[in-house]
Amino acid sequence: MSVETHKKKCSEISIADFLFFYKKAFDRDNIGALKQLCDRYPETAKLAFDENIIDSLSPHSDSEHFYNYPIASSDDRMTEKHVLNIVAYLLGLLEVPKQYKDFLKTGVSYHQVFNYFTSRYQKDYDKDSLWDDFFMKLPELRRIIEHRHICNIDELIYHAYEYFEKLHQNEI
Numbered sequence: 001m002s003v004e005t006h007k008k009k010c011s012e013i014s015i016a017d018f019l020f021f022y023k024k025a026f027d028r029d030n031i032g033a034l035k036q037l038c039d040r041y042p043e044t045a046k047l048a049f050d051e052n053i054i055d056s057l058s059p060h061s062d063s064e065h066f067y068n069y070p071i072a073s074s075d076d077r078m079t080e081k082h083v084l085n086i087v088a089y090l091l092g093l094l095e096v097p098k099q100y101k102d103f104l105k106t107g108v109s110y111h112q113v114f115n116y117f118t119s120r121y122q123k124d125y126d127k128d129s130l131w132d133d134f135f136m137k138l139p140e141l142r143r144i145i146e147h148r149h150i151c152n153i154d155e156l157i158y159h160a161y162e163y164f165e166k167l168h169q170n171e172i
Contacts, residue, residue: 016114018044023119077113078125080104089160090144108134127153
């Protein structure tokens with residue numbers, strides 16, 4: 001690899017990483033780091049501060065904290081809030097007991113995705129792992145799912161979506 005190729009490769013940064021580091025520096029009131037970041041990556045900075053570009057990169061779930069029931073959005077991400085909405089549907093509750101949150105954080109595989117709205121990475125849980133390692137592994141949830149004759153994760157998501165959609169319409 002030539003020196004020029006190495007410099008070019010090292011000078012590239014994704015918009016997500018740029019925003020992540022920018023937010024960290026901003027939160028720490030580190031003006032020097034903010035300036036250095038913008039000076040080092042001027043093209044990325046230009047893109048990162050363009051609202052049209054950020055809007056095009058942001059799925060609906062990035063602003064899920066504005067919604068009481070993010071499962072009712074038409075997004076494929078399985079964020080913690082989406083999963084907990086499904087658990088709430090199964091249990092018939094609006095607040096999910098802490099034990100489910102704790103198990104979700106330790107027992108289910110996920111990958112990190114960037115949330116452009118908060119400029120942070122968040123977990124996107126794997127649907128197959130959710131079904132096998134969470135919903136089918138926890139006896140109470142499994143019993144409810146079997147009682148309702150729900151056969152797979154997509155069907156479960158659909159029923160939770162319908163439930164919260166109706167709940168939302170009744171609130172209006």
